[in-house]
Amino acid sequence: MRRVATELGASPMAIYRHVADKDELLVLLLDRLAAELPRPTLPADPRDRVLSACRVMRDGLAQYPWIVDVLAQGDLIAPSILWLIEEIVASLHACGLSHARAADGYRAIWQYTVGSLIVQRGLDEIGKLQRPPYVLKVLTSVDPDQLPTLAALAPHWAAARGRDSYELGLRPLVDGLLTIL
Amino acid sequence: MRRVATELGASPMAIYRHVADKDELLVLLLDRLAAELPRPTLPADPRDRVLSACRVMRDGLAQYPWIVDVLAQGDLIAPSILWLIEEIVASLHACGLSHARAADGYRAIWQYTVGSLIVQRGLDEIGKLQRPPYVLKVLTSVDPDQLPTLAALAPHWAAARGRDSYELGLRPLVDGLLTIL
DNA sequence: ACCTGAACACCGTTCAAGT
DNA sequence: ACCTGAACACCGTTCAAGT
Numbered sequence: 369m370r371r372v373a374t375e376l377g378a379s380p381m382a383i384y385r386h387v388a389d390k391d392e393l394l395v396l397l398l399d400r401l402a403a404e405l406p407r408p409t410l411p412a413d414p415r416d417r418v419l420s421a422c423r424v425m426r427d428g429l430a431q432y433p434w435i436v437d438v439l440a441q442g443d444l445i446a447p448s449i450l451w452l453i454e455e456i457v458a459s460l461h462a463c464g465l466s467h468a469r470a471a472d473g474y475r476a477i478w479q480y481t482v483g484s485l486i487v488q489r490g491l492d493e494i495g496k497l498q499r500p501p502y503v504l505k506v507l508t509s510v511d512p513d514q515l516p517t518l519a520a521l522a523p524h525w526a527a528a529r530g531r532d533s534y535e536l537g538l539r540p541l542v543d544g545l546l547t548i549l
Numbered sequence: 550m551r552r553v554a555t556e557l558g559a560s561p562m563a564i565y566r567h568v569a570d571k572d573e574l575l576v577l578l579l580d581r582l583a584a585e586l587p588r589p590t591l592p593a594d595p596r597d598r599v600l601s602a603c604r605v606m607r608d609g610l611a612q613y614p615w616i617v618d619v620l621a622q623g624d625l626i627a628p629s630i631l632w633l634i635e636e637i638v639a640s641l642h643a644c645g646l647s648h649a650r651a652a653d654g655y656r657a658i659w660q661y662t663v664g665s666l667i668v669q670r671g672l673d674e675i676g677k678l679q680r681p682p683y684v685l686k687v688l689t690s691v692d693p694d695q696l697p698t699l700a701a702l703a704p705h706w707a708a709a710r711g712r713d714s715y716e717l718g719l720r721p722l723v724d725g726l727l728t729i730l
Numbered sequence: 731a732c733c734t735g736a737a738c739a740c741c742g743t744t745c746a747a748g749t
Numbered sequence: 750a751c752c753t754g755a756a757c758a759c760c761g762t763t764c765a766a767g768t
Contacts, residue, residue, distance in 0.1 A: 369742060379753050381743085386751095390742065395683075440621055442671015445684045450696055458698040470698070471705035475668075476718025480657075483664025487656075490623015503626045515631055517639040517651070524652035537657025537722060544721025547728070550761060560734050562762085567732095571761065734767070741760065748753070 369393075394438050395446070401435075402428065402446035410455060414462035418477075418542055421455040426481055426534050428452075436489050439482055463546050473545040480541055484534045491529065504529075550574075575619050576627070582616075583609065583627035591636060595643035599658075599723055602636040607662055607715050609633075617670050620663055644727050654726040661722055665715045672710065685710075 369390055373380040387393045405428045410417045428449070429435050438444055456477065460470040494501045504525055512519035550571055554561040568574045586609045591601045609630070610616050619625055637658065641651040675682045685706055693700035 370740085381754085382752055384743075436621075440617075440667050440671070441674075442668065443675045443680075443683050445687050447687055450687070450691060450699060454691075454696040454699045457702055461698055467698075467701055468705055471702045471709060472717050473721075475709060475714060476661075476721060479664040479668050479714065479718055480661045480722070481664065482667055483660040483662065486621050486663055486667060487623065487660050490621070493622075494624045499624075502624050506626050506628055506631070510631060510635075515635040517642055517648075518631060518635045520648055521638055521652045524649055528652060528656060533656060533660065536653050537660055537726075540654075540657060540725025540728070541661070541718060541722045542725070543728060544723070544725030545718075547721070547724060551759085562735085563733055565762075732768085734765105736763105736765090738763075739761095742758095744755105744757075746753105746755090749751085 391441075391444075395444055398435065398438060398444065399446040399448050401431070402449040405449070405452075407451070414459045415542070415546060417459040418456055418463070419538060421452055421459065422477055422481065422538055422542070423534070425449075425452055425456075426484065429481070429485055430488070433489055433492070436482075436485050440486065460545070464548075465546070469545075469548075476541065476545060477538075480537055481534070484537070488533055491533075572622070572625075576625055579616065579619060579625065580627040580629050582612070583630040586630070586633075588632070595640045596723070596727060598640040599637055599644070600719060602633055602640065603658055603662065603719055603723070604715070606630075606633055606637075607665065610662070610666055611669070614670050614673070617663075617666050621667065641726070645729075646727070650726075650729075657722065657726060658719075661718055662715070665718070669714055672714075 369383055370380045372393075373383055376382070383393065387396070405424070408420075408424060410420045410424075429439070453474065457470045457474050460473045461467065465473060491501070507518065507525050508522040510518045510522070550564055551561045553574075554564060557563070564574065568577070586605070589601075589605060591598045591605075610620070634655065638651045638655050641654045642648065646654060672682075688699065688706050689703040691699045691703070
C-alpha cells in the first residue's frame with residue numbers, strides 16, 4: 369500500500385478512500401488484468417479444448433509473480449475470468465463427465481495449476497538470486513546405497529529445470545480425469 | 550522470530566546466535582518434524598505404493614499450516630524426508646516408467662500436492678474466519694444464460710467443500726502418469 | 731560463548747484533523 | 750468528497766555493547 373501510494377505521489381491513506389483494504393485492491397487489480405486477457409479461439413475437440421483453456425489460465429496467472437501470493441491467500445476470484453472456467457467445465461462435460469465429476473475435475477486442475485505456479489515462482493526467485501538451489505544440492509548428493517533410485521535420478525533434476533513444468537502433469541491429469549474407471 | 554523469542558523468554562536477537570536467519574530456522578524445524586514422521590508399511594503393489602506414499606507426504610505437510618508458506622517460498626527440502634521421495638520415484642520406476650519419466654512424474658505429483666495444500670489451507674482460513682467465502686458467492690451467482698454449465702454446477706461447489714480435495718486429482722494424475730501413450 | 735537494547739527499514743491500518 | 754500526518758502494532762535484521 370505504501371509503495372503504491374508513493375508511486376502515485378500520494379499519502380498511503382489516500383488509497384483507503386477508494387478501497388476498504390489491501391485485499392479489495394488486489395481483487396480489483398486481478399479482475400482488471402483478467403478482463404484484459406485475450407480470448408483466443410479454442411480447439412473444437414473437447415479434450416484439446418480443456419488443455420488449451422488450462423494453458424490460457426496458467427499463462428494469464430503467470431504474467432505477474434504477485435498473483436501467486438494473492439491466490440495462496442485463497443478465496444479470491446476474478447469475475448471477468450469466469451468465461452474461462454465455464455470453458456473448462458463445459459469441455460469436461462462435453463467429454464462425457466457428469467456435472468459432479470466436471471466440478472471435481474476443475475478443482476483438481478485448479479489445485480495443480482496453483483501448485484505449478486507456486487513451484488515455478490520459487491524456482492524463478494532462486495534463479496534470480498544467483499544462489500545455487502538448495503533442493504538441487506540435497507537431491508543430487510544422496511547416498512546411492514540408501515536411496516538408489518534417487519541417486520540414479522540425480523542427473524535428471526538439473527535437466528528438468530529449464531522445461532515448462534506445467535505441461536509435465538497437465539496432460540496426465542486431464543487424461544486421468546477423462547478415464548472413468 | 551520475535552514471537553519465538555518471547556515464547557522462549559529471550560530477546561529476539563538471541564536466536565541469531567544459533568541460526569543465520571528465519572529461513573534456516575524453518576528448515577531445521579521442518580527437518581525435525583520430518584524426522585518424527587512415522588514410516589508406515591506401504592502396499593507392495595507399486596501403483597498403490599505411489600498413492601500411499603503421496604498421501605503420507607500430504608498428511609505430513611498438512612500437519613502444520615505454516616509449512617505451506619515455507620514451501621511456497623521454494624527451494625526448501627527436509628533431508629530426513631528423502632526416503633519418502635525415494636519411495637515415490639522407485640515405485641513409479643517399478644510401474645514401468647523410465648528414470649526420466651519417474652523424475653518428471655514426481656515433479657508433477659509435487660506440484661499437485663503443493664497446490665492442494667495451499668488451496669486447502671485457504672479454505673480452512675476462510676472457514677475459521679466465519680466469513681462467507683467470496684469465491685463461492687461468485688461461483689453460485691453466475692448468469693445461466695451467459696455461463697450455463699457453471700450455473701448448472703452451482704450446487705456442486707458447496708457440497709465439494711467438505712470432502713478431501715487431495716484425492717480428487719491424485720488418482721487421476723497418477724493414473725495418467727502411468728498410462729504411456 | 732552467549733545474550734541484550736537500541737535502532738533501522740520496513741509493513742497494513744486507525745484515527746483525528748485538515749481543505 | 751477527498752486527502753494528510755501522526756501514530757499504532759507489528760515485522761526481520763544489523764550493530765555495538767554487555768557478561
